[in-house]
Amino acid sequence: MDLREYGFMPDRMPENAQGTPARITAVHKERYALVCEYGETYGRLKTKEYYGGFEEFPTTGDFVLIRYNPSGDSQIIKTLPRRTFFVRKDPAPDGGGQAVAANFDYVFIMQSLNQDFNAKRLERYLTLAWQSGADPVVVLTKADLADDYAPYIRTVESLAAGVPVYAVSSKTGEGLNALNSYLTPGKTMVFLGSSGIGKSSLVNALAGKEIMTVNGIREDDGKGRHTTTYRQLIMLKNGAMIIDTPGMRELGMWDVTGGLDMAFSDVEQYLGKCRFSDCTHQSEPGCAIKAAIASGELSKERWESYAALKTEAGYSDDKAAFLRKKQMRNKSIAMFNRKRKQENKKYGRGSDE
Ligand SMILES: Nc1nc2c(ncn2[C@@H]2O[C@H](COP(=O)(O)OP(=O)(O)O)[C@@H](O)[C@H]2O)c(=O)[nH]1
Ligand SMILES: [Mg+2]
Structure with missing residues (x-):
């Protein structure tokens, strides 16, 4: 091999x-x-x-x-x-960032064309995708369930300038051929999207056989059950690979400065142009953001999305504190290991090396 x-x-x-x-x-x-x-x-x-x-x-x-x-x-x-990667907050109490998928070429940002479509979530996924270092591709699933999906495509295009967007149906096969240009030997894609939107069905449709378990949507809340219980990379027959990991559900805004720059370049062009360098964009005179919103150049929703994600990123981004903790932890682990080695020597036990 x-x-x-x-x-x-x-x-x-x-x-x-x-x-x-x-x-x-x-x-x-x-x-x-x-x-x-x-x-x-x-x-x-x-x-x-x-x-x-x-x-x-x-x-x-x-x-x-x-x-x-x-x-x-x-x-x-x-x-x-790593060439590219996603991080989430480590679930351990003092955990920092933990990688959940690595070395992928494309992020398929997936939403379904029925009840799942959500512009704010799309902006969040785009930020995470740009941050990862890979190329985002928006894939709208269950095209067979939408009477007219053109308005959705336009919404995506307005939020994600320059990012390719496709509408597909794993049920009828509509639009699947368009994805072939990404599915080339040696390339890896990662699927990012809520449960129940058809990720496993798309893996199966692209593979041409049932690799993943598809699970029905619960009647009561429209949410799917999770079947992917561990993190895996699947090799398709044509030599392309798909990463499917349950950890993708909990990706946070951990260290996404670069991702925000890319996903919100239309917003960031106004930053630094206010009269006061410490402008909070609330009520100061000469605020470039407020002026852009007033003139209709920048949409208020777009600004609010950006501000919300930026704030969230700030909270999860207290890296100074995290690094201090990590250093302390590494120190105590090193001490523990030294002690164990001494004891092993004393009692004549072998080590694991
Ligand atoms: N109508 C329609 N249903 C789909 C399509 N793709 C998936 N589904 C259904 O959506 C449900 C969830 O699909 P699944 O692939 O398990 O979603 P996952 O949780 O994102 O992996 C299942 O009942 C599928 O049969 C599609 O293209 N059209
Ligand atoms: Mg699934």
Whole structure:
């Protein structure tokens, strides 16, 4: 097996790197499903590197280096630098950002053309997608359920200038061919969208067979149940890959400065143009934002979306505090490991290396 088929770029190997490159295809509790030149295998993290705070925990789509073990679990020794990634807030109490998907080329931002369509959520997804470093593509699903979806397309185009938008139906096959230009060998897409909007159905329609379980929408609240219980990367027959991870539901506005710049370039062009450099855009004279809204150049909703996401990003962005905590944690882990090593020596126990 040639890992390049999975999107691996050999020139991204660090110099003097030891080990066999592999790609993470699924994250289970403590075990990782991997592919490498020897085929599919499983791996576990090397304690010293990962729990000593030296390496980033890998996620679905990551390229890693392993010590290959032909007769059991391999050892994961290094996470290679990510080209693109999503982060969410680590659910641990003092957690910082945690990567949930990595090294994808396109983000398919998905909403369905029935009850799910929501402009604010679209703006949020676009911010996250731009932040990830990959190219956003808007995919409106269940086209067969909409009498006329042209107004939705126009709404997307007004919020996401320059981002391609497609209406598709996994049920009738309408519009699916247009997605083929993204589904090329070695490319990876990640699906971002609420439960029940047809992500699994689209995977199956693109794969031409039932890979994912499709679940019915509950009558009472219109929401689907989650069937994806672990994070996985699926290889389609044509050589393209799709990442589907349940963690995508909880993506927060963690460190999205660059994403906001891209998703709201129409808004940001007015910033810094107010008379007062510390303008709060509330009631100050000479406010460029208020003037743009008054003249109709900028829509009020657009400004409010931007301001809300920016505020939210500010809250989750208290990185100074987070980094302090992380340093402390790494320090105490290192101390713990040193102590354990001394004890192991004292009692003649082997270590895990
Ligand atoms: N009418 C219609 N229903 C669809 C389409 N795609 C998915 N569905 C239905 O929507 C429900 C949720 O689909 P699923 O693929 O499980 O959504 P997921 O939760 O986003 O993975 C299922 O009942 C599907 O049959 C479509 O293109 N048209
Ligand atoms: Mg699903």
